[in-house]
Amino acid sequence: MILPYTVDVPMERWPISNWVLIVATCLVSFYAFGAMLGDEDIVAG
Secondary structure, eight states: OOOOOSSSSSOOOOOOHHHHHHHHHHHHHHHHHHHHHHHHHHHHO
């Protein structure tokens, strides 16, 4: 995965909103993956 460390705008700024979106997407993905694995145990049992 490529993490941005600069922003392509004329002003000097950090890409904080990009980092927040990346972290939020990863957290939702991990939560969904964990929930998916939990559902398989219920269906199999």
